[in-house]
Amino acid sequence: MKRRTILAGAVAALALTTGAFADGHAKTKVGFIFVGPVGDGGWTYEHNQGRLAVEAEFGDKVETIFQESVPEGADAERVITQMALSGADLIFTTSFGYMDPTNAVAAKFPNVKFEHATGYKRADNVSTYSARFYEGRAVQGHIAGKMTKTNKVGYIASFPIPEVIRGINAAYIHAKKVNPDVEFSVVWAYTWFDPAKEADAATALIEQGADVILQHTDSTAPQAAAQKAGNVITFGQASDMSEYAPMPRVSSIIDNWAPYYIERVKAVMDGTWESTDTWDGIGPGMVGIGEISDAVPADVKAEALALKDSLADGSYHPFTGPLKKQDGSDWLAEGETADDGTLAGMNFYLEGITGDIPN
Amino acid sequence: MDLSAISPTLLLASLMVAATPILLAALGELVVEKSGVLNLGVEGMMITGAICGFAIAVETGSPVFGFIAAAVGGAILSLIFGLLTQYLLSNQVATGLALTLFGLGLSSLLGQGYVGIRPPAVEKLDFGPLADIPFIGRVLFTHDLMVYLTLALCVGTWAVLKFTRAGLILRAVGENHDAAHALGYKVVKVRLLAIMFGGACAGLGGAYLSLIRVPQWTEGMTAGAGWIALAIVVFASWRPLRVLLGAYLFGGVTVLQLNLQAAGLAIPVEYLSMSPYLITIAVLVIMSAPRKGGKARASLAAPACLGRAFHASH
Numbered sequence: 001m002k003r004r005t006i007l008a009g010a011v012a013a014l015a016l017t018t019g020a021f022a023d024g025h026a027k028t029k030v031g032f033i034f035v036g037p038v039g040d041g042g043w044t045y046e047h048n049q050g051r052l053a054v055e056a057e058f059g060d061k062v063e064t065i066f067q068e069s070v071p072e073g074a075d076a077e078r079v080i081t082q083m084a085l086s087g088a089d090l091i092f093t094t095s096f097g098y099m100d101p102t103n104a105v106a107a108k109f110p111n112v113k114f115e116h117a118t119g120y121k122r123a124d125n126v127s128t129y130s131a132r133f134y135e136g137r138a139v140q141g142h143i144a145g146k147m148t149k150t151n152k153v154g155y156i157a158s159f160p161i162p163e164v165i166r167g168i169n170a171a172y173i174h175a176k177k178v179n180p181d182v183e184f185s186v187v188w189a190y191t192w193f194d195p196a197k198e199a200d201a202a203t204a205l206i207e208q209g210a211d212v213i214l215q216h217t218d219s220t221a222p223q224a225a226a227q228k229a230g231n232v233i234t235f236g237q238a239s240d241m242s243e244y245a246p247m248p249r250v251s252s253i254i255d256n257w258a259p260y261y262i263e264r265v266k267a268v269m270d271g272t273w274e275s276t277d278t279w280d281g282i283g284p285g286m287v288g289i290g291e292i293s294d295a296v297p298a299d300v301k302a303e304a305l306a307l308k309d310s311l312a313d314g315s316y317h318p319f320t321g322p323l324k325k326q327d328g329s330d331w332l333a334e335g336e337t338a339d340d341g342t343l344a345g346m347n348f349y350l351e352g353i354t355g356d357i358p359n
Numbered sequence: 360m361d362l363s364a365i366s367p368t369l370l371l372a373s374l375m376v377a378a379t380p381i382l383l384a385a386l387g388e389l390v391v392e393k394s395g396v397l398n399l400g401v402e403g404m405m406i407t408g409a410i411c412g413f414a415i416a417v418e419t420g421s422p423v424f425g426f427i428a429a430a431v432g433g434a435i436l437s438l439i440f441g442l443l444t445q446y447l448l449s450n451q452v453a454t455g456l457a458l459t460l461f462g463l464g465l466s467s468l469l470g471q472g473y474v475g476i477r478p479p480a481v482e483k484l485d486f487g488p489l490a491d492i493p494f495i496g497r498v499l500f501t502h503d504l505m506v507y508l509t510l511a512l513c514v515g516t517w518a519v520l521k522f523t524r525a526g527l528i529l530r531a532v533g534e535n536h537d538a539a540h541a542l543g544y545k546v547v548k549v550r551l552l553a554i555m556f557g558g559a560c561a562g563l564g565g566a567y568l569s570l571i572r573v574p575q576w577t578e579g580m581t582a583g584a585g586w587i588a589l590a591i592v593v594f595a596s597w598r599p600l601r602v603l604l605g606a607y608l609f610g611g612v613t614v615l616q617l618n619l620q621a622a623g624l625a626i627p628v629e630y631l632s633m634s635p636y637l638i639t640i641a642v643l644v645i646m647s648a649p650r651k652g653g654k655a656r657a658s659l660a661a662p663a664c665l666g667r668a669f670h671a672s673h
Contacts, residue, residue, distance in 0.1 A: 037577075039475035069578065154621065185621045195575040196568065196582060200377075204617035207369040221575055224477070243477070355623045 028269050030054060031088035032066035033080060035095035035218075036193040042218035043192065043238040043255070044068065047094045047117075050257030057262045061269070072097025080105040084112045090268045092261065093117065095192065096161055102126060113273050115264060118163055120344055122275050129260060132281030133163065134170035134343070135311045136253035137214075138318040139289055139304050140235045143251060144212040145175030145182050146300045147233055154205025155186045156198060156215040156222055160357050162346045164216050169350045170318045171214055174307075176352055185210060188358055195221035206232055213248075223249055233295065240290040251304070252290030260286065279340065282312045319343065324351040365618045370611075371498045376572060378610025379509050380405070380564040380581075384588035385595070385602045386509075386516055387560025392592055393520065394553035395533035395664035399455030400440055401561050402585025403462020408433040408562025409569040410466040413576045414473055416566075422481045426505070426566050433562020434555040436462055441554040445547045448668045459585065467578040474576060481505075481571050505567055510603075512560075517599035529553060533662035536669040546669050561585065590639045596660035612638060 032051050036044040051064050065088065070079045076098050083091055084105055090113045093102045099119035106114045106126045114126045122128055144153050153175060157164050168186060175182045185208065187201045194217075202213050202222035206229045213234045215222045220241055226232040226248035234244065236252025260278065267273040280286035289308050292301045310316035321332030326349035332338060349357060384401050391398050411432030416425025440458045443449045484507070486500040520526040531539040532549045540546050564584070569576050587609055595601035612634055 037474040041475045045475070185623065187617060187620050193577070194580075194582075195577050196573045196580050199573050199575075200613070200617055201621075203373060204614070204621045207373065208365060208618065208621050210621075219575065219577075220475070220477075221573055224574060 027061060027063045028058070028090070028265065029086075029088045030062060030064045030265055030268075031083040031086075031091040032064065033070050033076065033083065033091065033093040033095075033098060034066060034068040035070060035072065035097070037068050038066070040193055040218050041220045041239055041241060041243075042236075044094070044218065046239050046255040047092070047257055050261040053258035054261050054265050058265065058269075062265060070098075073101070077101035077104055081108070084109040088112060090115065090265060090273075096159070096163065113268055122277060124275055127264075127274075127276045127278070129276075129278040130163070131255055131286040132279060133253055133255075133287060134166040134318055135281045136287050136289055137167040137170040138174045138311065139308050140214060140251065140253070141171035141174030141176075142178055142307055143235075143292070143296060143300060143304050144171065144214065144233075145177065145179035146303075147250070147296065148175075148179065148182060148212045150209045150211045151179065151181045151183060152208070152210040153182060153184050153212045153214065154202070154208075154210030155184055156201045156205070156213065156217055157186050157188050158192050158216050159190060160188065160347075160359070162344060165349070165357060166343060166346045167214075167216055168353065169346065172353050173323065173350055174318070184353055186353075186355055189217055191217065193218045195219040198222050199225045202226060203229070220244065236290050242290065245291070246293030246295045249290075249293070250295050251292045254288035254290050256286055256288050259284075279344075282308060283314060325349070326351055326353055365615075365622055368494050368497045370614060370618060372501060373614050374607060374611045375498070375502060375506055376610075377614050378606040379506050380567045380572065381584050381588045381591060381609060382513065382603060382606035383509050383564035383567065384561045384585055385591040385606055386513055386599065387557035387564075388588055389592050389595070389597060389599060389602055390516060390520075390529070390560075391553050391557035392665055393533045393597060393662055394529050394550045395536055395662050395667065395669075396444065396550050396554055397451045397455065397666040398437065398440055398458070398554060398557055399452060399589065400437070400458025400462060400585075401557075401588050402581055402583070403459035403465075404433040404436050404558045404561035405462075405565035405568075405585045405588075406466040406579070406581045407436045407462045407469075407565065409565030409580060410470045410473070410576060411562065412566025413478055413569040414469065416478050416570055417473060417476055420479050422479055422570055425478070425570055426563060429562040429566030430559035431562070433558040433560070433565070435558070436465075437554050437558025437561070438551070440558075441551045444668070445550055445554075448670055451666050451668070463579060470576050470578060476576070478570050478574050478576075481574075503571055505563075505571060513599055513603050520599065530662070533664055536664050536667070540669070540671055546671070550669075561588070564588070587639065590643065593661075594639070594642050597662065598660070608638070 034044040038044055038048040055064055067079050070076050080101055092115045094117045096118045099116055099121050102114050102116045103121050103123055103126055106123055110125055116128050118130045119128050155168055172184050185205055189197050189201050191197055198217045198219050199221040202225035211232050213222055213226050215237045218238055223234050223241055223244040226234045232248055233250045234248040236249050238255050240252045240254050241249050317337035319338035321336040322334045323332040325331050384405055388401050408429035412425040412429030415428035416422050440454055443454050444451050481503050483503050490496045490500040528544055532546050536546045565581055591602055591605035594605045
C-alpha cells in the first residue's frame with residue numbers, strides 16, 4: 001500500500017469515528033484533567049475517587065477518561081482540546097490554573113460541557129464548582145491554636161490565590177481566638193505537588209519552632225517530615241491521609257466530590273445541564289472533617305466538633321466581624337459576615353498575620 | 360522578620376543532609392572528569408537511581424538493597440553512555456544531554472506504580488552520648504549512615520587520586536590519553552570504569568533523595584540537582600575536598616532560603632529561589648577569570664583531555 005493511501009485511510013477512519021461520536025452515541029463520555037498523579041494521596045486522589053463513584057453509579061451508561069499530572073498553562077489547553085476532540089461530553093478540569101485554558105477550549109467546542117474546579121470564569125458551557133475549604137480551615141485553626149505549645153504554627157501555602165489566602169485567614173483567626181499568642185509562619189512553595197519541596201518547607205518550619213504544620217499542598221511529604229521530627233501535629237489536606245494518624249495527623253479536610261460529579265453527569269444524560277456556580281461547604285457534605293484522633297484532648301475535640309456543627313447548620317460563618325485587614329483598616333463590622341464575592345476574590349491578610357502576600 | 364528564630368545548629372544539621380545528594384553526584388562526576396570524560400547525564404543517572412532505589416526498597420522492604428539497586432541502576436545507565444562515547448566515539452556533550460533526557464523519561468516510566476507509596480524508613484545512627492554534646496553533637500552525630508559514608512567517600516576519593524597508583528593512572532589518562540596509551544594503560548577500560556563509578560555515585564545520590572530526604576517518589580524529583588553537581592565540579596576545580604565545600608555551600612543556600620522565608624524575610628521568594636543558581640554563575644565567572652599571566656584559572660585545573668575522544672590507531 002502506498003503511503004498516501006494509508007494516510008487517506010487514516011483520515012477516513014478518523015472521520016468515521018468522530019462522526020459516530022457526533023450523532024448521539026449511547027455512552028456518555030466524561031473526561032477528567034488532573035493536576036497531580038491519582039496516587040498523590042490528596043487532592044487528585046479525591047477527584048479520582050469522584051470519577052470512580054461516577055463509574056459505579058452509572059455503570060455501562062458512562063465511560064470515563066482521565067489525564068493525570070497535567071501542568072497548568074499551555075500544556076493544559078492541548079490536553080483539554082485533545083479530550084474534547086476524543087468525544088467527551090463533559091470535562092472536569094480540576095485545578096485553579098486550568099481556568100483560562102478551560103474557557104479557551106470551551107469557546108471552540110460549544111457542544112461539550114465543561115466544569116472547572118475552584119475558578120470564577122464561567123460561560124454558557126462552562127460551570128464552576130468549588131468547596132468551602134475555609135470552613136474546614138476554621139476547625140483546623142481552632143485545634144491548632146489549642147494544641148500548639150510553642151505558639152508557632154507553620155503553614156505551607158501553594159500559590160497566592162484567593163482560595164489559599166482564605167484558608168490562611170480562616171485558620172489564623174480561629175487559632176487566634178483560642179490562643180492570643182499564636183503566630184503563623186507562611187512558606188510559599190509555588191507548587192501543588194512537589195514532595196521534595198514540601199518536605200523541605202515543613203522541615204524548615206519545624207526547625208524554627210513550629211509544632212503545628214498546616215499544608216495547602218497535595219502530597220503527604222509534610223506529614224512524613226512531621227513524623228520524623230516527632231512532637232509535631234499536622235492535618236490531612238484534601239484527603240484523609242489517615243495512614244499518618246493518630247500522630248502527626250490529628251484531623252483532616254476531606255474533599256468529597258462524588259455527589260456533585262454524579263449529579264452533573266446525570267444532568268448531562270438528562271439534557272438538563274446548565275452553567276452554574278456551585279460553592280458548597282460542610283453542610284451539603286462537599287467538605288468533610290476527618291476523624292479527630294486521640295492525640296487531641298477530649299475537650300478540644302468536643303469544641304472542634306461543636307464548631308463543625310455550627311458551620312454545617314449555617315448558624316456560624318467563619319468570617320464574622322469584627323474583623324480588620326492586615327493594615328488595620330476595617331473589613332467587617334460587629335456581627336457582619338463576609339459575602340461570597342469578597343471571599344471569592346480575597347487577596348488580603350487579616351490583622352495579626354505577619355509577612356506579605358507575594359504578587 | 361525574626362532572624363533569631365533561625366537556629367545555626369539546626370541549619371548546619373539540615374545543611375549536611377541537603378548537601379548529601381549533590382555531594383555524591385559531584386564526587387562521581389569528578390572521577391569521571393578526572394579520567395578525561397565529560398558526562399552531562401548526571402541528572403538522568405540520579406533520577407534513574409532514585410526510582411531504582413525506591414522501587415527495590417519498597418519491594419524488598421530494605422533500604423540497603425534499595426541503595427545497592429540505585430548504584431547498579433545508575434551504573435548500568437552510565438554504561439550506555441560509556442559504550443556510545445568510548446567505543447562508538449560519539450560526541451560526549453550530545454550523548455550526555457541525551458542521557459539526561461532518557462533518564463528522566465525512563466524513570467517516570469519505571470515509577471508509574473510507585474507514586475504516593477511510603478518507602479521503608481531508614482534509621483538514624485545512634486551515637487549515644489556523642490549526640491548530646493552541645494552544638495557539635497546535634498550537627499555531626501544525628502544523621503543516617505549515608506551521610507557519613509558520603510563523607511568517607513569524599514576523603515577516600517581524595518586519597519586514592521592523590522596517593523595511589525590507581526589514582527595516578529586515572530589522572531594520566533585524563534591529562535594525556537595518548538601518553539597513557541603509549542605507556543600501555545588501557546585508556547578505554549579506565550574510562551569505562553570511571554564512568555560506571557560516576558553512574559553509581561549519581562544513582563546513590565538520587566536514592567538518597569527518594570529514600571531519605573523526601574522520602575517519596577515523584578517524577579522529576581531531582582529537580583536540577585544533577586546540574587548543580589556538574590557546576591560544583593568546576594567550582595571545586597576538580598578537587599575532592601573542594602567538592603565537599605561546594606556541596607555544603609549549595610546545600611546551605613537551599614536550606615537557608617526556606618528558613619529565611621519561614622522567618623518572614625521581606626524580600627520576594629523568587630530571588631531566594633534563584634540565589635543558588637546566581638551563585639553558580641558568579642563562581643564560574645570568578646573561577647574562569649584570567650590571571651595576570653593570561654591563562655584562565657579554571658583551565659589550569661581542568662584535565663587536559665576533558666571531553667576529547669580517544670581512538671587507538673592500532
